[in-house]
Amino acid sequence: MSTSDVTAVALRAREASFELAVATRATKDAALHAMAQALLDQAPAILAANADDVARAEAGGTPPNIIDRLRLDEARLAAMADGMRDVAGLPDPVGVVLQGSTLANGLELRQVRVPFGVVGMIYEARPNVTADAAGICLKSGNAVLLRGSSSARSSNAAIVEALRTAVVTAGLPADVVQLVPGDTHDSVKELMRARGLVDVLIPRGGAGLIRSVVEESTVPVIETGVGNCHVYVDAGADLDKALAIVLNSKTHRTSVCNSAESLLVHSDIAGEFLPRVVEALQGAGVTIHGDDSFADFDWVVPATEEDYETEYLALDIAARVVDSLDEAVAHIRRWSSGHTDAIVTEDLSASRRFTAAVDSAAVMVNASTRFTDGGEFGFGAEIGISTQKLHARGPMGLPEMTSSKYVVTGDGHVR
Amino acid sequence: MSTSDVTAVALRAREASFELAVATRATKDAALHAMAQALLDQAPAILAANADDVARAEAGGTPPNIIDRLRLDEARLAAMADGMRDVAGLPDPVGVVLQGSTLANGLELRQVRVPFGVVGMIYEARPNVTADAAGICLKSGNAVLLRGSSSARSSNAAIVEALRTAVVTAGLPADVVQLVPGDTHDSVKELMRARGLVDVLIPRGGAGLIRSVVEESTVPVIETGVGNCHVYVDAGADLDKALAIVLNSKTHRTSVCNSAESLLVHSDIAGEFLPRVVEALQGAGVTIHGDDSFADFDWVVPATEEDYETEYLALDIAARVVDSLDEAVAHIRRWSSGHTDAIVTEDLSASRRFTAAVDSAAVMVNASTRFTDGGEFGFGAEIGISTQKLHARGPMGLPEMTSSKYVVTGDGHVR
Numbered sequence: 001m002s003t004s005d006v007t008a009v010a011l012r013a014r015e016a017s018f019e020l021a022v023a024t025r026a027t028k029d030a031a032l033h034a035m036a037q038a039l040l041d042q043a044p045a046i047l048a049a050n051a052d053d054v055a056r057a058e059a060g061g062t063p064p065n066i067i068d069r070l071r072l073d074e075a076r077l078a079a080m081a082d083g084m085r086d087v088a089g090l091p092d093p094v095g096v097v098l099q100g101s102t103l104a105n106g107l108e109l110r111q112v113r114v115p116f117g118v119v120g121m122i123y124e125a126r127p128n129v130t131a132d133a134a135g136i137c138l139k140s141g142n143a144v145l146l147r148g149s150s151s152a153r154s155s156n157a158a159i160v161e162a163l164r165t166a167v168v169t170a171g172l173p174a175d176v177v178q179l180v181p182g183d184t185h186d187s188v189k190e191l192m193r194a195r196g197l198v199d200v201l202i203p204r205g206g207a208g209l210i211r212s213v214v215e216e217s218t219v220p221v222i223e224t225g226v227g228n229c230h231v232y233v234d235a236g237a238d239l240d241k242a243l244a245i246v247l248n249s250k251t252h253r254t255s256v257c258n259s260a261e262s263l264l265v266h267s268d269i270a271g272e273f274l275p276r277v278v279e280a281l282q283g284a285g286v287t288i289h290g291d292d293s294f295a296d297f298d299w300v301v302p303a304t305e306e307d308y309e310t311e312y313l314a315l316d317i318a319a320r321v322v323d324s325l326d327e328a329v330a331h332i333r334r335w336s337s338g339h340t341d342a343i344v345t346e347d348l349s350a351s352r353r354f355t356a357a358v359d360s361a362a363v364m365v366n367a368s369t370r371f372t373d374g375g376e377f378g379f380g381a382e383i384g385i386s387t388q389k390l391h392a393r394g395p396m397g398l399p400e401m402t403s404s405k406y407v408v409t410g411d412g413h414v415r
Numbered sequence: 416m417s418t419s420d421v422t423a424v425a426l427r428a429r430e431a432s433f434e435l436a437v438a439t440r441a442t443k444d445a446a447l448h449a450m451a452q453a454l455l456d457q458a459p460a461i462l463a464a465n466a467d468d469v470a471r472a473e474a475g476g477t478p479p480n481i482i483d484r485l486r487l488d489e490a491r492l493a494a495m496a497d498g499m500r501d502v503a504g505l506p507d508p509v510g511v512v513l514q515g516s517t518l519a520n521g522l523e524l525r526q527v528r529v530p531f532g533v534v535g536m537i538y539e540a541r542p543n544v545t546a547d548a549a550g551i552c553l554k555s556g557n558a559v560l561l562r563g564s565s566s567a568r569s570s571n572a573a574i575v576e577a578l579r580t581a582v583v584t585a586g587l588p589a590d591v592v593q594l595v596p597g598d599t600h601d602s603v604k605e606l607m608r609a610r611g612l613v614d615v616l617i618p619r620g621g622a623g624l625i626r627s628v629v630e631e632s633t634v635p636v637i638e639t640g641v642g643n644c645h646v647y648v649d650a651g652a653d654l655d656k657a658l659a660i661v662l663n664s665k666t667h668r669t670s671v672c673n674s675a676e677s678l679l680v681h682s683d684i685a686g687e688f689l690p691r692v693v694e695a696l697q698g699a700g701v702t703i704h705g706d707d708s709f710a711d712f713d714w715v716v717p718a719t720e721e722d723y724e725t726e727y728l729a730l731d732i733a734a735r736v737v738d739s740l741d742e743a744v745a746h747i748r749r750w751s752s753g754h755t756d757a758i759v760t761e762d763l764s765a766s767r768r769f770t771a772a773v774d775s776a777a778v779m780v781n782a783s784t785r786f787t788d789g790g791e792f793g794f795g796a797e798i799g800i801s802t803q804k805l806h807a808r809g810p811m812g813l814p815e816m817t818s819s820k821y822v823v824t825g826d827g828h829v830r
Binding site: 018021022101103104107109111114116117195199200214215218220221222238240241244245247248252333351355356357359360361362363364365366367368370371372376377378388389390391393394403404405406407408409410411412413414415 | 524
């Protein structure tokens with residue numbers, strides 16, 4: 001693979017994007033149904049390719065949990081096909097008029113949703129992201145360049161091959177879905193410098209991947225998915241609700257970005273709440289990294305600043321007692337990744353102050369951090385969860401995969 | 416000035432932004448009125464500082480047109496104060512609920528506009544941008560770091576001094592408006608690397624400035640204002656309207672990003688239109704850089720690819736005859752900067768095809784390119800014209816200076 005290979009696929013994507021941008025919803029939905037069917041029809045080839053990836057990973061000593069994420073089977077392929085059909089069922093974001101008016105001089109102004117053009121996805125491990133991203137990009141009118149993990153390269157190639165064939169049967173150019181050639185870092189680098197050819201890059205994966213894309217890319221980036229989420233149990237909390245929310249936020253699924261990593265407890269209720277929450281968390285197998293207030297509890301590890309900073313993605317939680325809501329807010333401002341932070345309280349003015357002061361993509365009141373999710377929010381499809389403030393923030397569905405343009409119609413108007 | 420000075424002002428801006436983010440509209444509007452009054456009250460100090468800048472520029476041999484942009488007088492200060500009061504009169508974008516619903520499980524979901532936090536402005540020449548940007552950022556709840564041209568450093572310092580005093584009288588922290596210390600490129604560099612402290616950078620100025628910010632910044636950037644705008648005169652055009660639109664787009668004001676730099680004419684009407692447009696443009700003092708179709712006209716300079724690429728910002732226009740609308744679209748796709756491109760036609764299906772296929776921030780039908788402007792669009796205030804596809808596209812008013820967050824309210828909800 002050489003530099004020019006990446007530029008060549010990007011140029012082909014750009015050319016194909018012009019046709020996709022003006023495709024009707026009917027054409028795009030037909031393509032999505034064909035893509036779903038192709039995943040099922042090509043199952044033998046895709047599963048054989050996946051078996052190669054799994055064998056290579058096993059030979060390389062990859063840990064079992066990563067291998068599990070890599071592995072495909074009939075059920076997972078069927079889920080990918082279902083997801084594709086779900087996207088077909090969602091409204092087309094392209095062409096939606098966001099605002100419009102007739103100006104004083106009679107000019108008609110309309111702001112209309114349009115596709116970005118070419119979207120680059122850089123992601124790790126799971127091959128199902130290949131199909132999900134292709135479906136969401138196609139429906140939103142964007143050509144996609146897919147750069148998955150090299151560990152999934154055979155699976156991704158087989159999936160993309162199936163999808164490209166399907167796209168053509170629906171009358172769209174195959175190059176609306178392409179793999180980025182090469183699996184060294186050079187090809188990622190080239191993608192990140194393809195400003196003017198690639199309109200937006202979306203990295204999905206660990207903090208290191210995302211940081212490197214943000215640092216090196218001249219193509220605009222939408223940062224996704226790093227979550228150091230907090231649950232603050234206020235003085236005015238209902239402690240039963242608080243216990244359920246802390247447990248659910250921490251233990252429902254530990255490896256995801258919207259699981260809680262830190263617990264803050266108001267000192268007024270610490271005497272009553274700490275014994276209960278320690279018992280419940282430890283009963284669920286969670287290691288508590290607590291401040292001095294937890295010194296009297298068995299098996300609590302002393303917390304360091306590193307704990308406050310860490311996205312454990314594991315059965316660990318940092319815990320601290322604070323003397324006020326303001327102290328909780330200050331802690332969150334300092335350590336939160338701006339993904340999701342929650343307050344548990346029955347006190348309306350505390351809830352108002354917390355939701356105003358905490359500047360995260362999602363702020364939960366009396367609800368688990370686990371609800372920050374495109375599916376839970378009713379978006380039907382999700383390409384990732386943006387933790388940046390530009391363009392999109394929080395779960396990104398189809399509308400977030402578009403830009404807009406102004407169409408201004410006159411009758412010979414001049415200034 | 417050292418690196419740490421820039422970090423220090425950014426940290427102070429961040430701290431101040433927390434207070435500004437939750438300020439009421441009443442407080443912000445009071446601050447804006449105080450800022451307007453301060454520009455008038457401090458006129459002697461501001462004009463004296465400006466005289467220093469002008470004297471230094473004259474001694475350095477700065478061209479008269481640049482000096483004119485640098486120069487302030489009572490009338491320009493009054494216009495800056497009026498602009499500040501106009502911003503006070505605009506609706507507050509912060510707190511607007513963009514969408515909301517009650518989910519199937521009873522969770523109440525609201526997506527609410529919130530400020531970015533800290534905005535960095537990097538701009539050239541005109542000191543009025545200092546006041547305009549401060550006003551727009553304050554109203555949208557953002558602390559602002561202002562990095563103007565070193566040629567305007569005394570003027571900018573005096574303006575910012577007046578504004579900061581005014582902000583404090585309204586009960587807001589002075590540090591919501593700050594100058595970036597230092598006038599070497601190092602301070603700009605430091606600002607561009609202040610990811611985590613600065614939420615968004617908006618460069619305003621020439622193509623070189625904008626390109627360097629886009630290349631070097633790790634802070635998210637909103638690209639503004641480079642305009643290589645086209646007027647395409649279709650086979651179905653009313654030639655009187657076409658003539659008026661071409662003339663207005665090119666000559667109404669040549670130094671601005673929404674003036675036209677290229678003319679495309681359909682071959683079907685070239686025989687009739689070319690003599691008229693050449694006469695009219697040359698009569699207005701415009702040099703035409705034409706393709707072979709213009710060979711028979713006097714004083715037309717042969718066009719090169721460089722002409723198609725150039726944003727003249729002067730009384731020059733590139734001109735070419737095309738054989739079809741598709742050829743016009745292909746030319747625009749290749750050369751346009753994606754700012755504003757216009758079609759002149761009475762043919763509805765040609766207009767439909769052009770507006771669908773041309774992917775620019777604004778697409779004009781039978782209207783001058785000069786209408787792409789926040790004031791003309793009725794936005795009341797404009798911080799710049801975005802030519803990127805992420806976040807904001809086209810003229811940026813107050814709503815474009817905000818992000819959003821999801822506030823999700825439950826009653827002990829867990830997954």
